[in-house]
Amino acid sequence: MKWVYRALAVVGVLVCALAVAAYLTALRFDRPVGFEVSGATDVDGTPFAIGVWYPTEARPWPTTLIGTTLMDVARDAPIAGRDLPLIVISHGNGGGPQSHADLALALASAGYVVAAPMHAGDNFTDSSASGAATLYSDRTRQFRATVEHMVTRWHGHDRIDPDLVGAFGFSAGGITVLAAAGARPDLRLIASHCAQAPEFVCDVLRHFKSPLVDAGAPTPPSMQPTTGLKAAVVAAPGLGFTLTPAGLAGVTIPVQLWSGEKDEQVPYATNAKPIREGLGSKVEFHLVPGAGHASFLAPCGLLRPAALCHDPEGFDRRTFHTTMNDEVIRFFDQSLKPR
Numbered sequence: 556m557k558w559v560y561r562a563l564a565v566v567g568v569l570v571c572a573l574a575v576a577a578y579l580t581a582l583r584f585d586r587p588v589g590f591e592v593s594g595a596t597d598v599d600g601t602p603f604a605i606g607v608w609y610p611t612e613a614r615p616w617p618t619t620l621i622g623t624t625l626m627d628v629a630r631d632a633p634i635a636g637r638d639l640p641l642i643v644i645s646h647g648n649g650g651g652p653q654s655h656a657d658l659a660l661a662l663a664s665a666g667y668v669v670a671a672p673m674h675a676g677d678n679f680t681d682s683s684a685s686g687a688a689t690l691y692s693d694r695t696r697q698f699r700a701t702v703e704h705m706v707t708r709w710h711g712h713d714r715i716d717p718d719l720v721g722a723f724g725f726s727a728g729g730i731t732v733l734a735a736a737g738a739r740p741d742l743r744l745i746a747s748h749c750a751q752a753p754e755f756v757c758d759v760l761r762h763f764k765s766p767l768v769d770a771g772a773p774t775p776p777s778m779q780p781t782t783g784l785k786a787a788v789v790a791a792p793g794l795g796f797t798l799t800p801a802g803l804a805g806v807t808i809p810v811q812l813w814s815g816e817k818d819e820q821v822p823y824a825t826n827a828k829p830i831r832e833g834l835g836s837k838v839e840f841h842l843v844p845g846a847g848h849a850s851f852l853a854p855c856g857l858l859r860p861a862a863l864c865h866d867p868e869g870f871d872r873r874t875f876h877t878t879m880n881d882e883v884i885r886f887f888d889q890s891l892k893p894r
Contacts, residue, residue, distance in 0.1 A: 585664065586610070586664040586665075587610075587611050587612060587613060587614065587615045587629055587632075588608055588609070588610065588611065588615060588628050588629065588660050588663040588664055589608070589609045589610070589611035589613060589628060589629045589630075589631070589632035589633070589634065589635075589663070590606070590607065590608050590609075590626065590628035590629070590630055590631075590632075591607050591630065591631045592604055592605070592606060592607070593605045593607050593670075593704070593705075593709055595672070595697075595700050595701055595703075595704035595708075596700070597675060597693070597696060597697055597700055598696060598700065601675045601676075602675075603672055603673055603674065603675040603697060604652070604672070604673045605652070605670050605671065605672045605673070605701055605704065605705075606651075606652030606653070606656075606659070606670070606671040606673070607668065607669065607670050607671075607705075607709070608628070608659040608660060608662070608663035608668070608669040608671075609634050609635075609639070609663050609667075609668045609669070609711065609714075610634065610635045610636050610639070610663055610664070610666055610667075610668075611629050611632040611633060611634060611635050612632075612633070612635045613629035613632035613633060614629060615627045615628050615629045616628075616629070616630075624653040624656045624853055624856065625856055626656055626660065628660070634668075634711045634714050636666060636714065637713075637714055638714075638715075638716040638719075639666060639667060639668045639714050639715050639716060639719075640666070640667050640668070640715075640716060640719035640720070640721065640887070640891040640892065641667070641668045641669075641670065641702070641705055641706065641715050641716075641717075641719065641720045641721070642662055642667050642668070642669045642670070642720075642721045642722065642723060642887065643669075643670050643671070643672070643698060643701050643702055643705070643720070643721075643722050643723075644658070644659060644669060644670070644671040644722075644723045644724070644725075644728070645671075645672070645674070645694065645698055645722070645723070645724040645725070645727075645728030645729075645731040645732050645735075646671065646673075646674065646678070646725060646726075646727075646728050647725045647726030647727045647728050647729075647793070648677055648685060648726065648727045648759060648793075649677070649678065649679050649682060649685070650678060650679060650725070650726075650728070650852075651671075651673045651678045651679045651680070652671035652672075652673055653853065654671075654725065654852055654853060655671065655723065655725060655851075655852070655853055656853045657853040657854060657876055657880065658723065658853070658876075658879075658880050658883060659671060661880040661881075661883075661884060662880075662883070662884060662887070665884045665888075666892075667887070667891075668705070668711070668714070668715055670701050670702075670704075670705045670709075672697055672698065672700075672701040674693070674694050674697055675693070675697060676690075676693070677690060677693075677694065677727070682763070685759070685763045685765075686760060686762075686763025686764050686765035687765070688765065688766045688767060688772070688773070688775045688776070689775065689776050690765070690767075691727075691730065691731065691734070691740070691742065691775070691778050691794075692775065692776035692777060692778050692779070694727065694728075694731040694778075695731055695734045695735050695778040695779055695780075695781070696779065698722070698731055698732070698735050698781060699735065699779065699781040702720060702781055702783075706720070717783070718783065718785075719785060719891045720783055720784055720785060720891075721784065721785055721786040721787065721788070721887050721890065721891050722735060722736065722781075722784055722786075722787045722788070723787070723788045723789075723790070723883065724787070724788075724789050724790070724792070725789075725790045725791060725851055725852070726790075726791055726792065726793045726820075726821060726848070726851075727793050727794075729789040729790060729791065729792025729793060730778075730792055730793055730794045730795075730797070730798075731778075732787050732788075732789055733787070733789060733792065733798070733803075733806065733810075733830070734778035734779075734780065735778075735780055735781040735784060735787075736780065736781075736784050736787045736805075736806050736808055736810070737780045737805030737806045737807060737808075738778075738798055738802055738803050738805060738806050739777070739778070739801075739802045739805060740778060740794060740797040740798055740802060741797050741798075741799065741802060742767060742774075742775045742778075742794075742797055743774060743775075744796060744797045745757075745760070745767045745768060745794070745797060746767065746768055746769055746770045746771075746772065747770065748796050748797075748825070749761075749768045750770065752825065754820070754821070754822060754825065755819070755820035755821065755848075756793050756794060756820075756821070780805070784808055785808055785890045785891055786808055786809050786810075786811075786886065786887055786889075786890035786891060787806075787808060787809075787810050787811070788810070788811040788812075788813070788883050788886060788887070789810060789811070789812050789813070789830070790812075790813040790851045791813065791814060791815055791818055791820075791821050791826075791827070791848055791851050792812070792821065792826055792827060792830060793820075793821045793826060794826070795821070795825060795826030795827055795828070795829045795830045796825045796826065796829060798829055798830055798833060799829075799833065800832075800833045802833070803830065803833035803834055806834060806837065807837070808837075808890075809837060809838075809839070809886075809889075809890055810834055810837055810838045810839070811838070811839045811841070811882070811883065811886045812827060812830060812831055812834070812838050812839065812840045812841065813827075813840075813841045813843060813851065813879070814826070814827035814840075814841070814842055814843065815843050815845075815846030815847050815848060815850055815851065816842060816843060816844050816845055816846055817845060817846060817847050817867045817870075818846065818847055818848045818850075819847070819848070820847075820848040821848060823842070827840075839886065841879075841882065843875065843879075845867055845869060845870040846866070846867070846870060846875065847865070847866055847867045847870070849862070849863055849864070849865055849866065850866050850867075850870060850872055850875065851879075853876070854872045854873045854876055855872075
């Protein structure tokens, strides 16, 4: 029986080691942050979850796991503060509220309420709508429904200043946020672009048999804006080639734009560049040396799925995110923090 006790002892040591490793790699910030999962309903009746981060005075614990991300937060804790600005985060294709959890924690620690919807049918648990012709119009509608939910129905809505709303979007979330800010993407350009200069988004849409890559397909529904946005941050945006200067004319708020030097999934030349040139003086641009596409996702902890955690050789994601989060907060503070 000695081998049984030895085996149990080894298992016990491994479990303790994993627990310590999980604790040490959990995302955390100096100021306490509360977290909860709320939910809203799209106008077509489709429900979707929303991860919500906010300032609190309660003691945080590393007990909340969303996706593969462990966070040091106070779950369902009381909200601290009033007249708080709101930031809505739109994740990329196949992502979720966990995709930018470190940024959400940093913003909440800095005095923001952060709401990250899990886009229905286009997230890490459900890709049923990822090829639909209505995919991007659905996303902007869910973005708008998230804002409305947070400022009118969320139990802490009286702590939010509805006139101080900003947005962050990554990849597909980038085009979502730009459309919410007043851009008018011409999604009919997807088919011709993918026929002449295919890139990652073309492969994704073909994989899901999307009519958006078919020439002569019916015109997809337009992406409607969300009124009242004051500032937007866009990281590694996809479908930049669908935005002409005329299509960007409706964006009148300040925009902070990020692009990775080694991003092969949404190359600068066909995505960030037309947005940068079309917005002109309204944009604050950051080119990140050595960064790939996934480099804008939250730093990985104990669980490290390759598709989400791979960076170009020599790139330090944690160090970069410390800098990026500070720059994003500074940018939002300029537009959303009363002076």
